[in-house]
Amino acid sequence: MSATTDLAPPPRTDAAIGPWRLRWRRFRRHRTGMASLVILALLVLFALAAVPMQHLLGIDPDATDLLSRFDPPSAAHWLGTDDAGRDELIRLMVGGQISLLVGLVATAIGGVIGLLIGVTAGYFGGRLDALLMRITDGMIALPLLPLLIVLGAVDLTKLGFSSDFAHSTAASFWRIIIIISIVDWTSIARLVRAATLSIKDRDYVRAARASGAGASYVMPAHVLPNVATPIIVALTLTVGRVILFESVLSFLGFGITPPTPSWGNMLNNAQELVTTAPGLAVYPGLLIFITVIAVNFLGDGLQAAFDPRSEQ
Amino acid sequence: MSELIALESVSVHFDLGGGGLFGGRRRILRAAEQVSFAIAAGETLALVGESGSGKSTLGNVVAGLQAPSDGRLRFHGAPLDAVGWRQARRAIQIVFQDPFGALDPRMPVSAIIAEPLLIQGGSTARQRRDRAAELVEQVGLPRDALNRYPHEFSGGQRQRIAIARALAPAPELIVADEPLSALDVSIQSQVLNLMKELQERLGLSYLFISHDLAVVNHLVDRVAVLYLGRLVEIAPREELFARPSHPYTQALLDAVPRIGRRRARGHVIKGEMPSPLAPPPGCVFHPRCPKAADICRTDIPTLGAAPGRADQLSACHFRE
Amino acid sequence: MARFILRRTLQALIVLLVMSFVIYGLIGLMPGDPVDMMAAGNPGATPEVIAHLRAIYGLDQPLALRYWHWLLAALTGDFGFSRTHSQPVLEVLAPALWQTCKLMVISFVVSVLLSFTLGIIAARKPGGVVDGLISLFAFAGISVPVFWLALMMILVFAVDLHWFPASGISTLGEGGFIDQARHLVMPVTTLALATTGGFIRFVRASMIEVMRMDHVRTARAKGATEARVVLIHAFRNALIPVVTVMALSFGVLFNGALLTETMFAQPGMGKMIYDAILGNDFNLALVGLLFATLVTLASNLVADLAYGWLDPRISLK
Numbered sequence: 009m010s011a012t013t014d015l016a017p018p019p020r021t022d023a024a025i026g027p028w029r030l031r032w033r034r035f036r037r038h039r040t041g042m043a044s045l046v047i048l049a050l051l052v053l054f055a056l057a058a059v060p061m062q063h064l065l066g067i068d069p070d071a072t073d074l075l076s077r078f079d080p081p082s083a084a085h086w087l088g089t090d091d092a093g094r095d096e097l098i099r100l101m102v103g104g105q106i107s108l109l110v111g112l113v114a115t116a117i118g119g120v121i122g123l124l125i126g127v128t129a130g131y132f133g134g135r136l137d138a139l140l141m142r143i144t145d146g147m148i149a150l151p152l153l154p155l156l157i158v159l160g161a162v163d164l165t166k167l168g169f170s171s172d173f174a175h176s177t178a179a180s181f182w183r184i185i186i187i188i189s190i191v192d193w194t195s196i197a198r199l200v201r202a203a204t205l206s207i208k209d210r211d212y213v214r215a216a217r218a219s220g221a222g223a224s225y226v227m228p229a230h231v232l233p234n235v236a237t238p239i240i241v242a243l244t245l246t247v248g249r250v251i252l253f254e255s256v257l258s259f260l261g262f263g264i265t266p267p268t269p270s271w272g273n274m275l276n277n278a279q280e281l282v283t284t285a286p287g288l289a290v291y292p293g294l295l296i297f298i299t300v301i302a303v304n305f306l307g308d309g310l311q312a313a314f315d316p317r318s319e320q
Numbered sequence: 321m322s323e324l325i326a327l328e329s330v331s332v333h334f335d336l337g338g339g340g341l342f343g344g345r346r347r348i349l350r351a352a353e354q355v356s357f358a359i360a361a362g363e364t365l366a367l368v369g370e371s372g373s374g375k376s377t378l379g380n381v382v383a384g385l386q387a388p389s390d391g392r393l394r395f396h397g398a399p400l401d402a403v404g405w406r407q408a409r410r411a412i413q414i415v416f417q418d419p420f421g422a423l424d425p426r427m428p429v430s431a432i433i434a435e436p437l438l439i440q441g442g443s444t445a446r447q448r449r450d451r452a453a454e455l456v457e458q459v460g461l462p463r464d465a466l467n468r469y470p471h472e473f474s475g476g477q478r479q480r481i482a483i484a485r486a487l488a489p490a491p492e493l494i495v496a497d498e499p500l501s502a503l504d505v506s507i508q509s510q511v512l513n514l515m516k517e518l519q520e521r522l523g524l525s526y527l528f529i530s531h532d533l534a535v536v537n538h539l540v541d542r543v544a545v546l547y548l549g550r551l552v553e554i555a556p557r558e559e560l561f562a563r564p565s566h567p568y569t570q571a572l573l574d575a576v577p578r579i580g581r582r583r584a585r586g587h588v589i590k591g592e593m594p595s596p597l598a599p600p601p602g603c604v605f606h607p608r609c610p611k612a613a614d615i616c617r618t619d620i621p622t623l624g625a626a627p628g629r630a631d632q633l634s635a636c637h638f639r640e
Numbered sequence: 641m642a643r644f645i646l647r648r649t650l651q652a653l654i655v656l657l658v659m660s661f662v663i664y665g666l667i668g669l670m671p672g673d674p675v676d677m678m679a680a681g682n683p684g685a686t687p688e689v690i691a692h693l694r695a696i697y698g699l700d701q702p703l704a705l706r707y708w709h710w711l712l713a714a715l716t717g718d719f720g721f722s723r724t725h726s727q728p729v730l731e732v733l734a735p736a737l738w739q740t741c742k743l744m745v746i747s748f749v750v751s752v753l754l755s756f757t758l759g760i761i762a763a764r765k766p767g768g769v770v771d772g773l774i775s776l777f778a779f780a781g782i783s784v785p786v787f788w789l790a791l792m793m794i795l796v797f798a799v800d801l802h803w804f805p806a807s808g809i810s811t812l813g814e815g816g817f818i819d820q821a822r823h824l825v826m827p828v829t830t831l832a833l834a835t836t837g838g839f840i841r842f843v844r845a846s847m848i849e850v851m852r853m854d855h856v857r858t859a860r861a862k863g864a865t866e867a868r869v870v871l872i873h874a875f876r877n878a879l880i881p882v883v884t885v886m887a888l889s890f891g892v893l894f895n896g897a898l899l900t901e902t903m904f905a906q907p908g909m910g911k912m913i914y915d916a917i918l919g920n921d922f923n924l925a926l927v928g929l930l931f932a933t934l935v936t937l938a939s940n941l942v943a944d945l946a947y948g949w950l951d952p953r954i955s956l957k
Contacts, residue, residue, distance in 0.1 A: 219439045282795050
């Protein structure tokens with residue numbers, strides 16, 4: 009009968025919902041943030057669609073065909089062909105994979121560098137802190153783009169790599185990730201340092217230290233969970249910046265080496281082609297633009313969802 | 321009773337900077353100066369003083385949160401060096417004043433209580449869960465507290481959680497840094513009774529830090545009085561309350577309101593404690609002392625037995 | 641105050657010194673070296689001759705020693721010869737610097753005026769339609785790849801509409817003021833648009849915060865006109881963080897200038913550095929980069945000083 013169900017305690021209406029559920033609820037109300045999330049998901053699908061599309065249409069994105077350069081859009085080539093007779097649409101998809109991957113991986117590595125430096129400076133303090141913060145300030149003061157160009161121009165064979173490796177796509181992929189991540193960690197480092205400073209003298213951290221906990225316990229257990237939200241926002245914005253850096257470097261010829269496409273290097277000779285084939289100059293840039301603006305709006309939405317003060 | 325922990329002329333100085341390449345005067349804060357005392361197994365020692373007297377700093381030294389600038393610590397007769405501390409960490413735990421800042425808001429109570437065991441290793445998740453359940457009941461909280469978060473509890477309940485955490489590794493000594501002063505008066509006695517009960521059951525020692533002599537009276541065996549980082553008097557509770565030897569202790573006792581007793585006149589101390597950045601020469605208490613004479617301005621008094629009472633020590637040229 | 645300036649100047653010099661070493665080392669890692677260049681242009685050179693040349697140029701010495709010699713020479717004002725221009729480096733640098741200053745200063749002024757106007761308008765009604773549109777514009781400015789924006793400007797205004805010339809700083813045989821100005825329109829617009837986005841967001845955020853403050857609400861309660869409230873009471877206080885951010889944005893502006901100059905073929909510092917790196921003109925690239933660093937450091941110092949000067953509560957120590 010229903011007697012047993014009557015005895016069961018009523019569902020708790022005052023039960024606290026988890027902080028992440030609460031944030032998700034707030035984020036869903038942020039229109040531009042949600043729209044950005046959808047757009048980014050579509051962009052990722054677009055990039056991933058390269059693989060089935062290649063098989064379906066039997067197109068090799070790197071195969072040149074000098075007899076069909078600058079073909080207009082057709083049933084076989086939906087967006088036409090580029091200056092080497094390659095399918096523009098497929099190359100945009102493959103280039104999207106490269107550009108997005110560079111954005112994510114370089115952000116992740118730069119984030120880890122920033123995290124380590126910020127945590128070290130904030131937790132240990134003193135002279136180490138002063139030194140690390142001077143280095144960070146110095147990095148912030150540098151003109152980044154010229155520096156990235158110099159780093160991009162470094163001849164890997166002079167560092168002892170084989171000539172084959174130095175000119176491979178893999179080398180150019182990892183090189184651009186490394187050079188961007190070693191210059192773009194400063195904002196994360198400052199953020200993490202400030203957060204670490206505010207948390208490390210809380211009594212619960214001191215209690216843990218009295219039990220013998222060192223930085224390797226306190227950081228993951230107490231500090232990072234309490235600073236996760238601003239870091240997520242900052243990392244989101246970094247992804248956008250990194251994608252821009254990648255496109256600039258590849259465009260200038262210091263990034264991903266052709267024939268492997270990236271949205272940046274597809275614009276490589278767009279300047280000469282702008283009169284003959286304007287489409288080739290428009291599409292890749294438009295995709296970069298849409299991606300980065302969506303990433304930035306996403307960061308804005310996350311900020312609003314994470315910051316209780318933004319509730320008006 | 322056997323000695324549990326001992327401090328041998330411990331000093332703590334903080335370098336506040338200055339004096340570097342870009343100038344300014346070098347400033348050194350003397351939070352504790354040549355302090356020695358010992359705590360026996362099962363004993364409760366109160367560390368009493370005004371704010372800025374260095375009592376919390378000494379509590380941190382005992383809890384291993386602050387390395388002394390000078391002097392040594394002994395634990396069970398062995399020196400507390402890097403190796404010694406590794407074992408002592410389990411045996412010495414700390415409870416803080418502010419029950420709101422003492423618990424990580426993102427951890428459930430079961431994880432908070434079992435945290436010392438996790439840090440010290442050598443236990444399985446299941447053992448830690450069982451231990452947390454056992455402790456929650458020992459400190460008088462319902463079992464369903466385990467899966468809740470700190471913000472769902474009142475100040476007194478949180479202090480119980482903090483005590484349960486301190487008990488987790490079965491310690492011998494708990495440093496209680498003003499554990500009652502952030503609580504309502506009605507709650508204070510409950511927590512105090514809990515601490516007493518736990519001591520009787522588990523044979524704990526306490527280093528009980530307080531600015532309030534009245535609270536101390538209910539719990540402690542001996543009292544140590546600090547002034548400006550110096551130990552000015554240390555004595556068994558009854559003797560100290562009955563016949564304080566140091567004029568500062570006398571003044572502190574006179575400030576405690578007691579029913580049925582008139583406030584003695586003339587013993588209320590004037591002025592404020594000087595800055596520990598620039599302590600006065602001679603006896604540090606002399607600018608505020610009713611008994612101050614020329615010798616007090618030049619000579620630092622040493623800790624010695626009060627006349628006729630071997631276990632009551634005070635640092636005064638005119639000890640009573 | 642004097643001590644503050646002294647200390648910051650000293651710090652900046654240290655950063656500059658470290659950077660000069662890093663860049664010196666990196667430039668040595670770029671493909672080819674001066675002797676390779678000569679050997680390539682002179683097929684008859686034997687390995688012995690090449691080795692001899694290397695010794696003359698000191699290229700067989702360790703990096704630290706070569707850097708030390710370069711530093712000593714540089715401190716006496718000798719920065720070497722530009723390979724591609726066949727001129728002393730400083731003589732190549734000076735006109736390029738002037739060109740970049742023109743571009744950057746004009747763009748900066750345009751950008752500041754635009755961002756103050758739009759930022760203040762947006763902050764009047766946060767969350768409204770106008771605010772939304774201005775925010776969209778700001779985000780677009782932050783997110784657009786500068787080189788692509790330049791490309792699109794060329795496509796629309798030079799190729800399709802023929803309104804403005806696509807490249808260079810003047811038409812051959814003309815070069816009057818009007819002609820030069822016409823050449824500057826597109827580069828300045830591009831650079832200004834690229835920097836305005838970030839500025840607008842700062843002005844807006846700062847204004848919104850100040851408008852909530854008590855003294856602004858008091859002014860309103862007193863019956864001050866809306867224009868007076870916004871421009872006198874709020875704007876002046878909102879200015880402080882904004883000025884700092886703007887002065888600190890020199891690095892971003894310079895990044896933009898490099899791309900703008902490259903895209904519109906403007907012979908400025910950015911294009912000079914880019915061409916020098918592409919053309920293996922080591923001396924020129926090195927000095928160009930160091931100069932860019934120096935100016936960035938100086939502008940950061942100015943930002944700090946401006947902060948202390950605008951806000952009497954900040955004392956610089």
